Amino acid sequence: WEYDGPSMKTSVPGPRSQELTKQLGEIQNVGAVNFFCNYEESRGNYLVDVDGNRMLDMYTQISSIPIGYNHPALLKLMANPNHLSTLVNRPALGILPPENFPDKLTESLLSVAPSGMTRVQNMACGSCSNENAYKAMFIWYRNKERGVSGPSDEDLSSCMINQSPGCPDLSIMSFMGGFHGRTLGVLATTHSKAIHKLDIPSFDWPIAPFPRLQYPLEEFTRENQQEEERCLEETEDLIVKWRQKGKPVAGIVIEPIQAEGGDNHASANFFRSLRNIARKHGCAFHVDEVQTGGGTTGKFWAHEHWGMDDPADIVSFSKKMLTGGYYHKTDLQADKAYRIFNTWMGDPSKTLLLGEVLNVIRTERLLEETARSGKALLNGLYDLQTRYPSILSRARGQGTFCAIDIRDDETRNKVLLKARDKGALMGGCGDKSIRFRPALVAKEYHIQILLNVLNDVLAQI
Amino acid sequence: WEYDGPSMKTSVPGPRSQELTKQLGEIQNVGAVNFFCNYEESRGNYLVDVDGNRMLDMYTQISSIPIGYNHPALLKLMANPNHLSTLVNRPALGILPPENFPDKLTESLLSVAPSGMTRVQNMACGSCSNENAYKAMFIWYRNKERGVSGPSDEDLSSCMINQSPGCPDLSIMSFMGGFHGRTLGVLATTHSKAIHKLDIPSFDWPIAPFPRLQYPLEEFTRENQQEEERCLEETEDLIVKWRQKGKPVAGIVIEPIQAEGGDNHASANFFRSLRNIARKHGCAFHVDEVQTGGGTTGKFWAHEHWGMDDPADIVSFSKKMLTGGYYHKTDLQADKAYRIFNTWMGDPSKTLLLGEVLNVIRTERLLEETARSGKALLNGLYDLQTRYPSILSRARGQGTFCAIDIRDDETRNKVLLKARDKGALMGGCGDKSIRFRPALVAKEYHIQILLNVLNDVLAQI
Ligand code: FES
Numbered sequence: 001w002e003y004d005g006p007s008m009k010t011s012v013p014g015p016r017s018q019e020l021t022k023q024l025g026e027i028q029n030v031g032a033v034n035f036f037c038n039y040e041e042s043r044g045n046y047l048v049d050v051d052g053n054r055m056l057d058m059y060t061q062i063s064s065i066p067i068g069y070n071h072p073a074l075l076k077l078m079a080n081p082n083h084l085s086t087l088v089n090r091p092a093l094g095i096l097p098p099e100n101f102p103d104k105l106t107e108s109l110l111s112v113a114p115s116g117m118t119r120v121q122n123m124a125c126g127s128c129s130n131e132n133a134y135k136a137m138f139i140w141y142r143n144k145e146r147g148v149s150g151p152s153d154e155d156l157s158s159c160m161i162n163q164s165p166g167c168p169d170l171s172i173m174s175f176m177g178g179f180h181g182r183t184l185g186v187l188a189t190t191h192s193k194a195i196h197k198l199d200i201p202s203f204d205w206p207i208a209p210f211p212r213l214q215y216p217l218e219e220f221t222r223e224n225q226q227e228e229e230r231c232l233e234e235t236e237d238l239i240v241k242w243r244q245k246g247k248p249v250a251g252i253v254i255e256p257i258q259a260e261g262g263d264n265h266a267s268a269n270f271f272r273s274l275r276n277i278a279r280k281h282g283c284a285f286h287v288d289e290v291q292t293g294g295g296t297t298g299k300f301w302a303h304e305h306w307g308m309d310d311p312a313d314i315v316s317f318s319k320k321m322l323t324g325g326y327y328h329k330t331d332l333q334a335d336k337a338y339r340i341f342n343t344w345m346g347d348p349s350k351t352l353l354l355g356e357v358l359n360v361i362r363t364e365r366l367l368e369e370t371a372r373s374g375k376a377l378l379n380g381l382y383d384l385q386t387r388y389p390s391i392l393s394r395a396r397g398q399g400t401f402c403a404i405d406i407r408d409d410e411t412r413n414k415v416l417l418k419a420r421d422k423g424a425l426m427g428g429c430g431d432k433s434i435r436f437r438p439a440l441v442a443k444e445y446h447i448q449i450l451l452n453v454l455n456d457v458l459a460q461i
Numbered sequence: 462w463e464y465d466g467p468s469m470k471t472s473v474p475g476p477r478s479q480e481l482t483k484q485l486g487e488i489q490n491v492g493a494v495n496f497f498c499n500y501e502e503s504r505g506n507y508l509v510d511v512d513g514n515r516m517l518d519m520y521t522q523i524s525s526i527p528i529g530y531n532h533p534a535l536l537k538l539m540a541n542p543n544h545l546s547t548l549v550n551r552p553a554l555g556i557l558p559p560e561n562f563p564d565k566l567t568e569s570l571l572s573v574a575p576s577g578m579t580r581v582q583n584m585a586c587g588s589c590s591n592e593n594a595y596k597a598m599f600i601w602y603r604n605k606e607r608g609v610s611g612p613s614d615e616d617l618s619s620c621m622i623n624q625s626p627g628c629p630d631l632s633i634m635s636f637m638g639g640f641h642g643r644t645l646g647v648l649a650t651t652h653s654k655a656i657h658k659l660d661i662p663s664f665d666w667p668i669a670p671f672p673r674l675q676y677p678l679e680e681f682t683r684e685n686q687q688e689e690e691r692c693l694e695e696t697e698d699l700i701v702k703w704r705q706k707g708k709p710v711a712g713i714v715i716e717p718i719q720a721e722g723g724d725n726h727a728s729a730n731f732f733r734s735l736r737n738i739a740r741k742h743g744c745a746f747h748v749d750e751v752q753t754g755g756g757t758t759g760k761f762w763a764h765e766h767w768g769m770d771d772p773a774d775i776v777s778f779s780k781k782m783l784t785g786g787y788y789h790k791t792d793l794q795a796d797k798a799y800r801i802f803n804t805w806m807g808d809p810s811k812t813l814l815l816g817e818v819l820n821v822i823r824t825e826r827l828l829e830e831t832a833r834s835g836k837a838l839l840n841g842l843y844d845l846q847t848r849y850p851s852i853l854s855r856a857r858g859q860g861t862f863c864a865i866d867i868r869d870d871e872t873r874n875k876v877l878l879k880a881r882d883k884g885a886l887m888g889g890c891g892d893k894s895i896r897f898r899p900a901l902v903a904k905e906y907h908i909q910i911l912l913n914v915l916n917d918v919l920a921q922i
Pocket of ligand 1: 124125126127128129183585586587588589590644
């Protein structure tokens with residue numbers, strides 16, 4: 001069913017893509033457009049463009065395609081006339097849910113709930129998932145401060161004009177290099193690239209250093225441990241400092257692997273210690289699995305690699321999960337209705353797709369597949385790194401969630417473009433990294449095709 | 462095809478809805494759930510619940526269903542196998558758009574572009590539409606300040622840690638009673654109810670008074686004009702004051718009719734003056750048509766009632782438009798790629814639906830229908846208000862976008878529940894208003910059914 005390899009007719013973007021880019025440029029900014037796609041003809045791990053080029057897709061729409069293009073199970077699901085109503089009647093889920101909604105949540109989202117969590121709040125994308133997770137942490141924190149007494153009259157009147165005590169000076173602690181979205185609240189916790197933040201007003205919230213480890217991790221355990229300890233100490237100092245500043249930290253947000261910021265890893269021990277620091281200082285602990293979740297690290301959630309029963313107070317998701325949302329411990333549920341709310345609160349047509357994606361992950365054993373393909377990918381990157389030591393360094397990864405550093409930004413971009421012209425799509429991240437984000441259906445032979453393309457490109461540089 | 466009237470089997474919520482609410486309560490906060498729906502059985506203006514009750518829907522999923530439930534044209538569209546790929550392969554639109562994307566935008570969103578606007582930025586919901594519109598205004602404002610010189614090194618480094626000058630102290634001016642969404646940026650411009658804002662950190666941004674007019678508008682022209690002048694003066698004062706405070710107003714955001722805040726109207730003259738004040742002070746002017754857009758006022762956009770060639774710099778939309786986004790003047794386009802960006806940037810499956818909705822609006826002449834039904838509704842409300850002067854007041858509306866005030870909050874809620882048990886759904890807004898938000902397919906005889914139910918309920922109070 002799937003294509004048996006890349007097939008290139010033109011360099012990319014080809015003439016048809018260029019024409020369409022010009023046309024779209026009359027309507028909106030097209031500076032980020034790579035090329036135009038023929039999604040009908042795309043299949044599995046292969047993305048086909050409008051010039052007839054067929055590329056092995058190791059970037060998958062910014063890591064958001066879980067089981068490849070046009071998976072037969074999804075096509076069958078959507079062709080089922082029983083689901084037409086779900087496609088044309090988008091409800092306001094928070095007030096008027098469809099009959100099957102509790103069952104659908106149980107079958108889909110709750111069937112993969114993180115350890116210790118039995119509650120989930122559906123949302124629509126990564127940004128609103130994280131924005132609302134922050135709101136839940138602020139509400140939880142203030143209710144804890146208030147104890148049994150409800151909000152004061154002053155709380156209720158001052159909040160209407162954006163002033164404290166109703167709109168309190170609370171903060172969310174984030175990490176340098178982190179990415180949690182681009183709406184104004186979550187953007188205040190995003191520290192990936194300047195272009196993401198420039199000119200947008202922000203909050204004075206604490207930013208802790210994320211460990212800058214040496215790879216392969218096994219070879220630098222002592223150095224890495226020291227680096228992580230330094231970061232943990234500074235994290236704790238910042239919590240104290242911001243409390244003294246009158247802007248207490250209500251929650252700490254972190255990605256299990258910093259993705260946009262350059263695929264930065266940290267040890268299970270680091271995250272366990274951080275979880276304890278959060279608990280000790282009365283801050284909620286929010287693990288953002290928008291990019292790491294959904295199976296790509298070889299476990300369904302990246303935080304499972306930490307081996308904890310109680311890994312977090314909140315775990316947010318989107319991308320490969322097709323719907324946004326967040327799981328949470330019971331006490332992080334807002335105490336009243338309409339505090340965490342919006343018109344749509346997600347989309348049942350996405351939950352429907354997710355249910356089928358989870359079935360496919362189980363029946364095709366895609367977590368095992370991803371662990372296997374990931375091992376092949378990381379070993380292949382180690383191998384390339386040995387062969388091209390002046391160009392490549394810091395190969396790293398978990399499952400197929402892998403990355404490698406290139407000499408410099410310019411060479412990185414050259415590698416990406418040359419590989420694309422040879423039929424392999426990857427993404428950039430951080431200053432000079434390449435990231436690999438295949439779908440869960442990438443098998444070892446797809447990885448082999450990718451490694452061959454990379455080898456060809458590197459040999460030419 | 463459509464049902465010929467409400468049909469009630471139980472009071473609402475019925476036993477099955479109560480059971481499902483309990484089940485969903487194990488998973489999430491269900492305080493806002495009204496009842497559970499059978500969307501398959503719902504048709505046109507009638508929403509059917511899981512207990513077999515069939516209600517005339519004058520609230521339409523918080524004003525987000527454009528042409529009623531299960532419109533045959535939409536069912537036909539979604540049953541077309543050519544669109545399966547659009548349903549199962551959600552692209553990262555900003556980098557890898559599908560081949561038909563420029564054409565689809567032209568046929569759908571651009572075919573109803575506001576006067577003076579040829580560019581549109583697709584987004585996913587009302588919140589991200591407004592958040593990104595604010596970002597566009599901030600970027601535009603700073604670029605204007607900088608002139609030809611690009612961002613300084615200090616801009617680029619300070620923004621990474623949330624500090625000025627990179628993250629500047631700019632503000633968005635909003636109006637008391639306004640609602641622009643619930644993520645942290647837009648929430649700072651939302652001033653509807655305390656429960657929407659309580660405990661969430663905010664920005665110190667200026668909040669102008671929205672005119673508090675007397676209705677019917679024609680009868681109080683002199684008083685209303687004075688009130689509007691007072692508000693305009695204060696608006697201008699606040700712009701000056703915030704500039705002096707070092708937090709200049711980059712943009713002014715306003716709804717043509719304040720919806721969540723209680724259906725507050727202002728005159729065309731007020732908005733024209735405001736547009737001029739914005740221009741005079743170098744602020745962008747952002748008209749939020751998330752709730753008013755899509756035909757419900759009898760014109761496609763509510764701002765068309767102002768009769769201006771150049772009504773705004775930015776017009777945002779969502780809800781009835783099925784996709785989020787904003788139109789903008791050319792100079793409000795961000796100068797570089799990736800400044801206004803996220804993973805999905807909307808969803809082609811929603812643009813597909815919108816295209817068909819616009820066809821139906823044209824072929825079924827639904828703007829004219831809505832103007833006609835709206836006149837019947839408003840006249841009917843005037844009539845009821847004359848008959849029940851101790852309960853009702855301030856009937857107001859444009860098209861079917863109508864509202865009326867009830868004596869007090871408690872009576873308002875009683876009227877809503879009693880009317881629901883008789884088979885008519887409406888929404889609350891503001892402190893003690895009822896709002897009517899029928900779909901564009903509501904005909905005069907639907908309005909008559911609604912008015913009869915209302916009359917019955919009021920007679921009993
Ligand atoms: S903010 Fe998530 S869909 Fe709009």
